[in-house]
Amino acid sequence: MVKERLWSEGGLILHPACTFPTSVAPVWQMGLVPLFVDVEPQTYQISPYAVEKAVHLHGARVVGAIIPFLLGNVPNFDFLFAVLTGEHNIPVIFDSCDVIGSWYDDVPAEAYGMAAAYSFYASHHVTTAGAGGAALTSDPAIHDRVRSAIYWGRKFVRTDDPYHDFCQRYTYREVGYDFQMTEIQAAFGLAQLDRLPEQNRRREQVFQNLWIHLAKCQKGEWIELPAEYSNASPSWFGFPVLIREEAPFNREKIVRYLLEHKVEIRPLFAGNILKQRAYRSLPRVECGPFTQADRCAERAFFLPAWAMSEEAEGYMHQVLADFLGGF
Numbered sequence: 001m002v003k004e005r006l007w008s009e010g011g012l013i014l015h016p017a018c019t020f021p022t023s024v025a026p027v028w029q030m031g032l033v034p035l036f037v038d039v040e041p042q043t044y045q046i047s048p049y050a051v052e053k054a055v056h057l058h059g060a061r062v063v064g065a066i067i068p069f070l071l072g073n074v075p076n077f078d079f080l081f082a083v084l085t086g087e088h089n090i091p092v093i094f095d096s097c098d099v100i101g102s103w104y105d106d107v108p109a110e111a112y113g114m115a116a117a118y119s120f121y122a123s124h125h126v127t128t129a130g131a132g133g134a135a136l137t138s139d140p141a142i143h144d145r146v147r148s149a150i151y152w153g154r155k156f157v158r159t160d161d162p163y164h165d166f167c168q169r170y171t172y173r174e175v176g177y178d179f180q181m182t183e184i185q186a187a188f189g190l191a192q193l194d195r196l197p198e199q200n201r202r203r204e205q206v207f208q209n210l211w212i213h214l215a216k217c218q219k220g221e222w223i224e225l226p227a228e229y230s231n232a233s234p235s236w237f238g239f240p241v242l243i244r245e246e247a248p249f250n251r252e253k254i255v256r257y258l259l260e261h262k263v264e265i266r267p268l269f270a271g272n273i274l275k276q277r278a279y280r281s282l283p284r285v286e287c288g289p290f291t292q293a294d295r296c297a298e299r300a301f302f303l304p305a306w307a308m309s310e311e312a313e314g315y316m317h318q319v320l321a322d323f324l325g326g327f
């Protein structure tokens with residue numbers, strides 16, 4: 001879609017090394033090349049310092065950026081957009097799959113980009129019965145291209161003439177996909193939307209309670225707690241933690257304990273994707289170092305922070321307190 005409009009083949013697309021695989025896979029699928037940079041400690045978002053360095057080194061070859069709101073948090077937009085909208089005016093697509101409801105300066109975070117993608121996978125803020133997604137843009141040209149791609153690549157022309165519509169139905173403007181949502185999925189998603197504000201409020205509470213609980217329970221600075229920018233109001237998808245080098249336990253020990261006590265946790269997605277077997281041999285440009293992405297791969301994981309019951313929340317707090325109390 002964007003390749004035709006803005007992005008020329010072989011152009012570089014900025015992307016963080018700590019990511020979810022399908023956030024970056026389309027770059028290769030479109031014949032473009034990812035330009036990887038590191039993420040920041042504690043926010044887990046793309047590092048604007050690393051972006052600045054990458055843009056400085058690669059200049060006009062950088063034709064775009066795909067930026068995930070990893071775990072629902074928001075990057076430092078003030079710094080990031082100063083770099084992106086500078087000399088090269090680099091357009092951004094946000095991967096907002098982890099969140100609906102994060103804000104920056106009182107504006108929905110995804111509205112800062114030219115387009116955004118959402119996932120309605122079962123564990124996300126809104127689900128359409130287990131799977132599904134949506135794309136968002138305020139640009140009519142991008143809207144038309146996305147619609148065409150979803151409907152087998154067929155041509156859509158806005159007209160009131162039914163005969164014209166008849167002729168266009170099996171007219172294709174590109175090789176497309178079939179990504180239509182079913183009626184049942186849409187109905188499920190609409191009902192979920194009604195509950196979103198209430199669910200997001202509870203998510204926020206669960207996140208804050210967990211932050212305070214962990215800060216109190218640990219006897220040293222063993223667990224690196226997540227952080228957000230003062231202009232940002234994220235709706236976190238999960239609660240990322242990183243086990244510091246000086247902790248008296250390692251990630252394996254705490255992960256095993258939590259899993260044995262039925263607290264379901266996940267690694268920080270692909271960790272450093274540059275080290276994943278599937279992606280190692282694909283063309284890319286690296287603008288390292290990737291110190292933080294490596295730390296995420298080796299030391300981080302995320303705890304649940306969904307709109308759970310007080311009982312479930314209390315249980316998780318107790319399990320964490322019991323583990324940390326043993327040191």
Ligand SMILES: Cc1ncc(COP(=O)(O)O)c(C=O)c1O
Binds near residue numbers: 071118
């Ligand atoms: C940041 C991010 N991007 C993309 C995805 C993929 O979503 P889906 O499987 O619905 O395509 C996920 C899934 O959890 C994600 O966390």
